[in-house]
Amino acid sequence: MTYRVDLAVRVEDALAELPADGLREVMEMIAAILARPGSWPTAGGWDLRFAPRSWVAFVAYADGIEVYDLGWAG
Template structure:
């Protein structure tokens, strides 16, 4: 099944400012979240996931996620 990902404008801006390593880590984490539908919060709920040096905050919908914030400590 295909799911959608929406990125808030500030997330797009933050991704553009990250170095390649940070951008790759964040995008890999978003991809990992997306393919594990069973780990999403209930529809309308939110969650924060962490990787080695980054984090992503997102809201779940029936057909995908909306990433509204992220960070990278690299």
């Protein structure tokens, strides 16, 4: 099954401001989340995932996720 990922406007803005290594880490984390739908909370639920220098907050839906916030400690 193909899943979708939506990005909140502030997430799109934050991604545009990240350095290359930050963008890579965050995008890899989003891809890893998307690839494991069994690890998502139930539809409508939210979760927060961490990488070495970043975090991503998302809401799960039946057909994908919406990333509504992220952070970078670079």
